[in-house]
Amino acid sequence: MVPYIDDMPRFTHPRLEDVPLDLALHALADSNRLTMVARLAATERLSCTDAAPCDAIPKSTLSNHLKLLRAAGLIETTQAGREMINTLRRAEFDRRFPGLLDAVLANRSA
Amino acid sequence: MVPYIDDMPRFTHPRLEDVPLDLALHALADSNRLTMVARLAATERLSCTDAAPCDAIPKSTLSNHLKLLRAAGLIETTQAGREMINTLRRAEFDRRFPGLLDAVLANRSA
DNA sequence: TTTAATAGTTCGGCATTATTGAACTATCGA
DNA sequence: TCGATAGTTCAATAATGCCGAACTATTAAA
Numbered sequence: 501m502v503p504y505i506d507d508m509p510r511f512t513h514p515r516l517e518d519v520p521l522d523l524a525l526h527a528l529a530d531s532n533r534l535t536m537v538a539r540l541a542a543t544e545r546l547s548c549t550d551a552a553p554c555d556a557i558p559k560s561t562l563s564n565h566l567k568l569l570r571a572a573g574l575i576e577t578t579q580a581g582r583e584m585i586n587t588l589r590r591a592e593f594d595r596r597f598p599g600l601l602d603a604v605l606a607n608r609s610a
Numbered sequence: 611m612v613p614y615i616d617d618m619p620r621f622t623h624p625r626l627e628d629v630p631l632d633l634a635l636h637a638l639a640d641s642n643r644l645t646m647v648a649r650l651a652a653t654e655r656l657s658c659t660d661a662a663p664c665d666a667i668p669k670s671t672l673s674n675h676l677k678l679l680r681a682a683g684l685i686e687t688t689q690a691g692r693e694m695i696n697t698l699r700r701a702e703f704d705r706r707f708p709g710l711l712d713a714v715l716a717n718r719s720a
Numbered sequence: 721t722t723t724a725a726t727a728g729t730t731c732g733g734c735a736t737t738a739t740t741g742a743a744c745t746a747t748c749g750a
Numbered sequence: 751t752c753g754a755t756a757g758t759t760c761a762a763t764a765a766t767g768c769c770g771a772a773c774t775a776t777t778a779a780a
Contacts, residue, residue, distance in 0.1 A: 521719075525638050526636075528639075534632060548727075548728065549728085557769095558768080558769050560769055560771090562728090563730085564768075567729095579728095579776095581777070582775065583726090583776095584727075597713075598716070599712075599717075600713045600714065606709065607631055607709075608631060657756075659756070668741075669740090670740055670760095674740090691746095691747060692746065692748065692757070693755090
C-alpha cells in the first residue's frame with residue numbers, strides 16, 4: 501500500500517565489519533558471481549538483468565546470487581522505479597579486506 | 611598386499627593450471643580450512659591431526675577438508691609411516707594465482 | 721483507469737554437497 | 751602377535767543450492 505520511496509533501500513545491507521572473511525570468500529567462490537562482480541567493478545551501476553553473467557541463467561537464480569553478494573557486503577542494491585540498481589561497495593570492501601578483491605579480480609579467468 | 615613405498619604419494623594432486631579460480635576460492639571459503647592453511651603456511655609439514663583447526667572436529671570431517679584442499683591444489687599429501695604429511699604447495703599456488711593466498715592470509719581473523 | 725508488460729522477489733520441491741559415526745586398512749611398538 | 755595409532759572410506763542424515771511457478775510493484779499504453 502505505502503509505495504517505496506525511491507532512495508529508501510528495500511534490502512538490508514550488512515556493516516562490513518560484520519562480514520566474516522569466509523562469507524566474503526564464499527560469495528566470490530562461484531564463477532557466475534565472479535563475472536557479476538567483475539562487471540560491477542567495470543560498470544558502476546547495473547540493474548539485476550544487466551549484471552547477469554549470461555541470459556541463460558534463470559531470474560530466481562540470479563536474484564539469489566545477488567542476495568548472496570549483498571549479504572557478503574559486496575554490493576548495494578537500491579530501488580529505482582521498477583529496477584533494482586546494484587553497485588559494488590568497493591571502497592568499504594577494500595577497507596575491510598585490503599587487497600582481497602584486487603587479487604581475486606586480477607586472477608579471474610587467468 | 612603391495613605395501614606403499616614411502617615416497618609414493620597415495621593421493622592424486624591436480625596440476626595447478628587445471629585448478630579453476632572458483633574452486634580455489636571455495637576451498638578457502640571455510641574458517642576451519644582457512645585455519646589449516648594458515649598453520650601449514652607457518653609450519654611447513656604437518657600430519658593431518660596436527661593440521662586440524664581444533665580437536666573437536668571429527669576425523670572423517672578433517673579428512674574431507676584435506677581432500678578438498680588437495681583438490682584445490684593448495685596442499686600436497688604424502689605418506690610417511692602411518693602418518694600423512696601435508697605441505698602447502700605455496701610456490702606453485704602463488705604462480706597460478708599471484709597474490710591471492712597472501713591477500714587471504716593477511717585478512718584472516720582481521 | 722483498466723490492461724499489459726517489465727523487473728524483479730519469494731516459495732517450495734528436487735538435486736547437490738557437507739558432516740559425521742562406524743567400520744576398515746596400514747603401520748608401528750611392545 | 752596384539753594393541754594402539756593415524757588415518758581413509760562408506761552410508762546416512764543435514765544443510766545448501768538451483769530453478770520453475772506464482773506473486774508484487776512499477777510503468778506504459780489503450
